[in-house]
Amino acid sequence: MSVAHRVTGTGLYLGTVLIAAWLVAAASGPVAFDTAQAIAGSFLGRLVLFLYSFSLIHHMVGGLRHFVWDLGHGYDPETRMKLAKFTLVTSASLTVLVWIVALVLR
Amino acid sequence: MLSNSSMRTPLGRVRGLGSAKSGTGHFWLQRVTAVSNLVLAIIFIGVVIALAGRPYPAAIALLSQPCVAILMLLFILSACVHMRLGMQVIIEDYVHAEVPKILAVMGNTFFAIAVGAASVYAVLKLSFGG
Numbered sequence: 001m002s003v004a005h006r007v008t009g010t011g012l013y014l015g016t017v018l019i020a021a022w023l024v025a026a027a028s029g030p031v032a033f034d035t036a037q038a039i040a041g042s043f044l045g046r047l048v049l050f051l052y053s054f055s056l057i058h059h060m061v062g063g064l065r066h067f068v069w070d071l072g073h074g075y076d077p078e079t080r081m082k083l084a085k086f087t088l089v090t091s092a093s094l095t096v097l098v099w100i101v102a103l104v105l106r
Numbered sequence: 107m108l109s110n111s112s113m114r115t116p117l118g119r120v121r122g123l124g125s126a127k128s129g130t131g132h133f134w135l136q137r138v139t140a141v142s143n144l145v146l147a148i149i150f151i152g153v154v155i156a157l158a159g160r161p162y163p164a165a166i167a168l169l170s171q172p173c174v175a176i177l178m179l180l181f182i183l184s185a186c187v188h189m190r191l192g193m194q195v196i197i198e199d200y201v202h203a204e205v206p207k208i209l210a211v212m213g214n215t216f217f218a219i220a221v222g223a224a225s226v227y228a229v230l231k232l233s234f235g236g
Contacts, residue, residue: 009193009196010193013193016186024224026169026232033166060144063143
């Protein structure tokens with residue numbers, strides 16, 4: 001799970017290039033923005049967005065676990081196992097929930 | 107100089123040669139930005155959902171609202187500081203040769219600043235009227 005935190009963190013790090021590119025496209029005018037939206041809305045674009053949203057939410061929930069440890073709790077094997085399961089289940093469900101909300105609202 | 111016959115104590119010889127003494131600052135800033143990211147990223151996800159599939163004028167109208175723009179700027183700052191610190195830890199854990207490590211840590215800083223500057227420029231340009 002520690003490795004997962006690093007893997008998702010690295011993914012988020014590299015993905016900031018895409019977010020910055022998307023913002024710069026929005027600032028460049030309607031033509032560039034429509035191109036960026038078309039890429040983001042394509043199958044590949046949505047796949048990347050889905051993985052990115054999962055990485056972000058997983059990293060956030062995994063980060064909560066680090067707050068628990070920073071406060072000096074949850075070091076025993078049983079709690080660590082519970083926290084790991086909690087991270088996986090919560091981040092997967094939250095990602096699906098976010099996508100349902102996004103698809104319903106658009 | 108490091109022989110046992112030196113008049114200086116072992117502690118005296120190594121004092122000042124060790125860490126850059128920024129370890130606790132790094133640790134603390136990583137936690138502070140983790141907390142701010144937690145709040146700001148939830149807002150960011152909300153903004154992205156609100157923007158999904160919107161045409162250009164609607165998207166620009168939302169992004170250029172002062173409150174939205176300020177929150178986006180805070181998120182960019184907080185996220186870039188956080189990711190730079192996190193990647194530095196990963197580099198220091200896995201890259202052990204001195205020169206590649208220094209270059210990687212330096213490149214990491216350049217990357218974080220470049221991404222941050224581009225994003226801040228875009229948000230400011232949008233909110234000051236395209």
